[in-house]
Amino acid sequence: MISKKLAIDVLNESLSTGADYAxxxxxxxxxxxxxxxxxxxxxxxxxxxxxxxxxxxxxxQCVYGYTNDLTKKGLLSLAASLKKSFNGERIVxxxxxxxxxxxxxxxxxxxxxxxxxxxxxxxIKEGTSAIEELKDPRIVRYIGGFSNSHRIVAIYNSKGKWFxxxxxxxxxxxxxxxxxxxxxxxxxxxxxxxxxxxFFHSDKINPRKSxxxxxxxxxxxxxxxxxxxxxxxxxxxxGWGGVLFHESCGHPLEASAVSKGLxxxxxxxxxFIASPxxxxxxxxxxxxxxxxxxxxxxxxxxxxxxxxxxxxxxxFMIDDFNGRRMSREGNGACRRQNYRYCPxxxxxxxxxxxxxxxxxxxxxxxxxGLYTVGFNGGxxxxxxxxxxxxxxxxxxxxxxxICEPVKGATLIGKGFEILKKIDMVANDLDLGQGICGAAxxxxxxxxxxxxxxVSEVMVGGQGGELK
Amino acid sequence: MxxxxxxxxxxxxxxxxxxxxxxxxxxLSFSLxxxxxxxxxxxxxxxxxxxxxxxxxxxxASCDVWDLNKAKYLVEEIVRNAKIIENDDPAFIFEGSPKxxxxxxxxxxxATISIDEKMAKLHEIEQAIRNYDSRIVEVQTVQYSESENxxxxxxxxxxxxxxxxxxxxxxxxxxxxxxxxxxxGYDVFLDxxxxxxxxxxxxxxxxxxxxxxxxxxxCLTGKYRIVLSPDAVSSLIGAYISNAxxxxxxxxxxxxxxxxNTKVASRKVTIExxxxxxxxxxxxxxxxxxxxxxxxxxxxxxxxxxxxNLTTAAKDGVNSTGNASLGAKMSVTxxxxxxxxxxxxxxxxxxxxxxxxxxxxxxxxxxGLNPQSGNFSLQSTGFxxxxxxxxRPLDLITVSGNLLTLFNDISTVGSDVKxxxxxxxxxxxxxxxLSITGK
Numbered sequence: 001m002i003s004k005k006l007a008i009d010v011l012n013e014s015l016s017t018g019a020d021y022a023x024x025x026x027x028x029x030x031x032x033x034x035x036x037x038x039x040x041x042x043x044x045x046x047x048x049x050x051x052x053x054x055x056x057x058x059x060x061q062c063v064y065g066y067t068n069d070l071t072k073k074g075l076l077s078l079a080a081s082l083k084k085s086f087n088g089e090r091i092v093x094x095x096x097x098x099x100x101x102x103x104x105x106x107x108x109x110x111x112x113x114x115x116x117x118x119x120x121x122x123x124i125k126e127g128t129s130a131i132e133e134l135k136d137p138r139i140v141r142y143i144g145g146f147s148n149s150h151r152i153v154a155i156y157n158s159k160g161k162w163f164x165x166x167x168x169x170x171x172x173x174x175x176x177x178x179x180x181x182x183x184x185x186x187x188x189x190x191x192x193x194x195x196x197x198x199f200f201h202s203d204k205i206n207p208r209k210s211x212x213x214x215x216x217x218x219x220x221x222x223x224x225x226x227x228x229x230x231x232x233x234x235x236x237x238x239g240w241g242g243v244l245f246h247e248s249c250g251h252p253l254e255a256s257a258v259s260k261g262l263x264x265x266x267x268x269x270x271x272f273i274a275s276p277x278x279x280x281x282x283x284x285x286x287x288x289x290x291x292x293x294x295x296x297x298x299x300x301x302x303x304x305x306x307x308x309x310x311x312x313x314x315x316f317m318i319d320d321f322n323g324r325r326m327s328r329e330g331n332g333a334c335r336r337q338n339y340r341y342c343p344x345x346x347x348x349x350x351x352x353x354x355x356x357x358x359x360x361x362x363x364x365x366x367x368x369g370l371y372t373v374g375f376n377g378g379x380x381x382x383x384x385x386x387x388x389x390x391x392x393x394x395x396x397x398x399x400x401x402i403c404e405p406v407k408g409a410t411l412i413g414k415g416f417e418i419l420k421k422i423d424m425v426a427n428d429l430d431l432g433q434g435i436c437g438a439a440x441x442x443x444x445x446x447x448x449x450x451x452x453x454v455s456e457v458m459v460g461g462q463g464g465e466l467k
Numbered sequence: 468m469x470x471x472x473x474x475x476x477x478x479x480x481x482x483x484x485x486x487x488x489x490x491x492x493x494x495l496s497f498s499l500x501x502x503x504x505x506x507x508x509x510x511x512x513x514x515x516x517x518x519x520x521x522x523x524x525x526x527x528a529s530c531d532v533w534d535l536n537k538a539k540y541l542v543e544e545i546v547r548n549a550k551i552i553e554n555d556d557p558a559f560i561f562e563g564s565p566k567x568x569x570x571x572x573x574x575x576x577x578a579t580i581s582i583d584e585k586m587a588k589l590h591e592i593e594q595a596i597r598n599y600d601s602r603i604v605e606v607q608t609v610q611y612s613e614s615e616n617x618x619x620x621x622x623x624x625x626x627x628x629x630x631x632x633x634x635x636x637x638x639x640x641x642x643x644x645x646x647x648x649x650x651x652g653y654d655v656f657l658d659x660x661x662x663x664x665x666x667x668x669x670x671x672x673x674x675x676x677x678x679x680x681x682x683x684x685x686c687l688t689g690k691y692r693i694v695l696s697p698d699a700v701s702s703l704i705g706a707y708i709s710n711a712x713x714x715x716x717x718x719x720x721x722x723x724x725x726x727x728n729t730k731v732a733s734r735k736v737t738i739e740x741x742x743x744x745x746x747x748x749x750x751x752x753x754x755x756x757x758x759x760x761x762x763x764x765x766x767x768x769x770x771x772x773x774x775x776n777l778t779t780a781a782k783d784g785v786n787s788t789g790n791a792s793l794g795a796k797m798s799v800t801x802x803x804x805x806x807x808x809x810x811x812x813x814x815x816x817x818x819x820x821x822x823x824x825x826x827x828x829x830x831x832x833x834x835g836l837n838p839q840s841g842n843f844s845l846q847s848t849g850f851x852x853x854x855x856x857x858x859r860p861l862d863l864i865t866v867s868g869n870l871l872t873l874f875n876d877i878s879t880v881g882s883d884v885k886x887x888x889x890x891x892x893x894x895x896x897x898x899x900x901l902s903i904t905g906k
Contacts, residue, residue: 033795038718040553045795046544048530048537051512060500064508068531085507117551141720177720177839183869184720184840227844229865229904230688260500262607262642264649342508376834383607383642383651386863388846390834410835410844410865458685460835460844460865460904465688 001164002026002052004097006072007156010054011094013079015158018088019056019063021320023157024075025297026052027339031149034117036124038142039132044117053339054078057321058086064342092158100163102295105287105302108168110196112148120146123200127174127211134212138219140184141177144211146170161299169194169290169444171433174211178218185407187217188392192433192444195288217374217393220405227394227409227461233369234411234457235362235397240375240432242351242447245280247380247387248415249273250447253282253307255322255333255345256439257382264385264416268313274419276311277355284332284348290433291348291446293335300332302348308419319345337441344440351448355425359451362424364400368466370409370459371395371402377434378411385414396466410460418454426451468534474623476542477519482526484560485519485545486622488754488793496612497586499593504586505608516793517541520558521549527795559777562624564758572632572749574659577613585611588637591666592673596641599674602681605642607651612636620756628756634659634747636888637669641677648862652677657888659747676827679850683862685905686851692823693866693898694816694852697885700893702829702845704804706838707870708738711764711772712799713779715839722841722871726770732874734768735809735896740790742802748890750802752789759789759802768875774799806893809880813895816881818855824903825850825857826866841870847903865904873898 002010007024014022029049035042052075053066063085067078124144131142148170156162173190189210193199200206236244249265257263265273274280284293284302293302298320305315318326319334322345336343363371371394378389391409395402431448459466470487477485490513497507516529519542526549530537593609613635621627640653654672656664695703715721723731732738742750742759750759755777763771775783776791776799792800817825826849836843844867851858881895 034551035795037554040555041551042554043795044526044548044551046528046540046548048528048532048540050530050532061504062506064506066510066512068513069511070532081509082507085504117547121551141718179720183842184722186837186839221840226867229867229902231906260607262605340510340512342506376837378834379831381651381830384649386830386846388831388835388865390831390844408842408844408867410831410846410867412846412863412865414863458863458865458904460846460867462844462867462902 001154002070004162006075007097007162008094010075010079011156011158013076014054014056014083015092016090017083017086018091019058019083019086020091021057021158023055023155024052025339026154027151029149029151029338031147033145033147034120034124035143035145036121036128039128041121049338051339054082055342056082060324062321062342066339094158094160097156097160097162100161100295100299102301105285105294106167106194106292108196111150112168112170112197113150115197123172123197123207127207130208130211131176131215134215136219138178138180138222139176139215140179143175145173155297155299157299159299163295163299165295167194172200172207172210174214176214176218178222180222182222185218185221187214189214190433192290193288194290194292221407224405224407226463227406227459228463228466229459229461230465231456231458232466233366233453233455234459235366235369235371235451235453237371237373238428238449238451239430240447241372242432242449243375243378243389243434244411245352245449246347246350246447247378247389248418250347250350251380252382252385252415253316255316255318255326258316259322259325263382265313271313272311273313273416274308274311275422277425278308278311278419278422279353280308280351281306281353282317282347282350286349289349289431289446290444293348296332296334297336297343298330298334300330300334303332305331317345317347319343335440335443337443341441346438346440346443347436347445349431349446349448351429351431352425352450352452354427354429354450357424357426359426359428362426362451362453363397363402366397366453367399369397371397372409380415385416387415388412406461406463408461412458412460418457421455422452423455424453468538470621473517473538473541476538477623480542480546482519482521482542482545484623485517486560486620488516489619490514491617492614494612494614496610498608498610499589500608502590502593517545519545519549520560521546523558524549524552525558526552556778557781559755560622560624561626561756561777563626563756567751567758568743569751570743570745570749572630572747574633577633577635577659577661580661588666592637592639592670595667595670596639596673599671600678602643602645602678603641603674604644607640607642609639620752622756626756628752630751632747635661637664639669639673641673643677643681645681648681650677650680652680655888657747680848680860683860685864686824686861686903688905689903690900691903692820693901694820694823694825695896695898696825696827697883697893697895699826699829700806700896701887701891702832703870703873704738704806704891704893705889706836707874708764708801708804709838711774713773713775713783714798716773717779717782720839723770727773728769730768731770731871732765732768733877735877735880736765736768736874737763737807738765739763739805739807740801740803741805744803746803748803753791754793755791755797757787757789757791762788764801774801802890804891808882808884808894811879811881813881813883816879816895816897817852817857819879820852820897821855823852824861825852843868843870867902873901876900
């Protein structure tokens with residue numbers, strides 16, 4: 001942490017050439033990653049990250065720099081270097097810094113710093129043992145891993161605010177490679193949380209379940225047929241299926257794209273952009289959820305943002321800086337990976353809300369189509385709305401029943417078209433933990449949705465026409 | 468504080484041998500939006516990765532501040548991490564190669580060119596993109612960035628190697644619109660010789676890439692003869708060559724298992740790793756300090772070598788190929804992957820294909836390409852090839868296949884080599900057949 005007095009000095013030095021806002025982001029984080037390969041502890045690696053990022057704003061200009069030199073001299077020198085971007089008179093002076101307090105919704109009962117390496121290894125091995133017990137010769141390589149991070153951040157800004165954030169998060173993952181005469185396939189499962197280690201020992205999430213899931217997918221894919229291609233109805237499973245919404249709609253609703261008119265949704269507030277069955281939120285206040293934050297990097301409190309209400313676009317993810325072009329205040333969405341990244345508007349826990357159908361009804365009412373339940377991720381161009389996402393686990397639906405598995409399915413389309421084609425929404429909302437990469441680095445985000453059906457999506461695959 | 472202090476502390480803590488990998492960087496970037504600087508960033512930073520051997524096992528730790536506390540942190544964490552390692556991998560801290568072929572990767576002149584001059588070029592690019600075509604409706608961003616890096620490897624066996632490098636890049640992203648359709652396009656110039664940069668060439672390329680996509684619609688679903696652009700080849704070649712990682716081979720989990728000295732690609736395909744070729748990607752020592760050298764990985768379709776670091780090489784009883792790449796565990800990487808060009812121009816490739824599809828770009832590689840299975844199904848952009856000429860643009864199509872099949876199906880390699888920021892240089896190729904999903 002740096003002293004309040006030094007922070008005030010650095011802020012004032014930064015502001016001396018006319019910047020209208022300055023902000024110091026101090027970070028001191030450490031993390032540990034352990035991996036186990038084919039039953040034996042293979043790697044264990046510790047990382048310490050410590051540095052300061054300094055951001056100056058003047059109207060629509062942003063200047064950012066960072067350093068590992070945390071001495072008074074180092075910080076003032078960074079400020080002196082950045083302030084050269086402006087050549088006006090001082091318009092803001094910081095005299096005092098008041099602490100912003102916020103509710104801590106992400107309480108960790110037992111710090112991961114107090115969990116021994118041996119306990120973490122035991123946790124991973126519960127899963128890898130389950131894979132070993134399968135004694136399946138087709139499994140040629142399996143890796144289990146656990147990583148946890150403890151991140152302490154202190155932010156001081158020229159609005160006279162300062163605050164700290166102390167967060168811990170962890171992820172358990174399993175990666176399985178299986179092989180037969182037809183080829184090689186992989187399976188992956190990686191639950192994560194902002195909770196203590198007991199999170200990984202529930203009925204819903206536990207090492208055995210995750211490891212066996214990864215193994216099941218890899219083995220299933222070995223004998224799966226290539227996915228048929230073309231336009232078809234697609235039922236997208238709950239939880240991780242929300243990556244479709246994340247890519248096709250979430251990114252284009254970030255102020256970084258919207259504010260400059262570079263999003264396909266710019267200027268569409270109040271308009272129907274989705275089927276009336278669709279309501280969606282970005283909620284950074286869910287206690288202990290993977291993407292939650294109590295307070296964002298600009299000192300705005302975490303909130304629940306209603307992005308779409310019954311098909312109508314109602315809000316965006318906004319940070320103060322991009323908000324300037326939109327004449328809007330930030331709504332708690334300003335985030336960054338670490339001090340090396342200039343922050344911007346990002347998602348937190350983003351999901352489509354529950355509807356009225358049941359998953360069973362959706363499957364039963366689909367005569368011929370694709371049912372996708374596992375996903376590798378995807379990407380989007382927010383300006384054109386064109387997105388893609390790859391499926392790791394998918395099945396053909398025939399006469400309302402889930403039938404044979406298929407591999408190699410990629411869904412593509414334009415987000416603003418797909419949203420209007422959602423014709424059924426179930427009531428089984430779930431969230432899936434992802435890492436989202438964009439301008440301000442890789443951050444933790446939850447994707448989520450109940451099971452939904454899109455009446456028509458372009459599916460890419462090598463399996464020919466769906467019959 | 469001197470880095471040597473770390474080695475003293477390590478010895479005292481019972482770490483038998485140890486190594487530091489120190490990366491000191493300076494970077495600068497700025498971008499324009501509507502002719503105004505909207506973002507300006509600068510930084511100086513340090514990353515220190517430490518490895519140590521305790522009772523034959525390797526522990527690792529890293530930090531980005533250098534003082535006595537952090538040196539102690541690295542030592543303590545190495546010991547704690549090494550203690551729990553159970554694998555039987557032979558562990559090495561390297562005393563040094565007999566000879567290194569040093570090559571220069573630092574251009575002193577870059578720092579002498581003023582920011583004003585670098586900025587002026589950015590304004591010129593933005594204007595030139597706008598002037599390129601009336602259908603360009605927005606320049607999303609134009610950005611200049613430069614970086615200087617000094618990489619030092621030093622270890623308890625007395626090895627000390629330092630390589631300085633620098634580069635700069637200009638990037639532009641444009642948006643074009645016509646009849647309600649919106650398309651975006653970008654291009655990049657990357658080098659460390661500022662004189663090589665040509666504003667008009669980059670701006671025209673960005674303008675052309677963006678505007679040419681307008682009017683696109685899907686083609687019919689089917690199997691097509693394909694021309695892959697250098698961009699498209701560059702998206703696939705790294706994943707393909709990652710199968711040459713000796714660790715994956717030893718663990719029986721690679722497409723190249725048992726394929727050494729056998730055919731893994733068409734005889735038209737020669738792919739080399741050229742760390743010693745003068746380029747911004749050049750590296751004369753790898754991340755373990757082993758001297759690098761240029762080598763074919765695939766020659767006329769035949770797999771010539773796996774890529775080794777010291778540990779995997781010891782397991783196979785061979786020498787390291789100088790491809791070690793730092794991580795929690797030492798892995799491997801090619802430093803500059805180059806595909807040998809053929810003689811035909813891109814137009815001649817279109818002519819040879821007659822009727823087919825020209826793929827210019829592949830998206831969603833993180834989700835739609837599995838390097839291990841080799842399977843891919845990717846969102847693509849491109850053009851029809853009709854009667855030997857490039858035809859109408861294609862929109863929202865996917866191309867799917869398997870890397871092993873694709874590289875075996877390359878029938879002709881073009882002469883139009885392009886170099887990419889991820890250390891790949893390659894030409895266009897003709898692929899006999901690939902599945903395209905369209906309408």
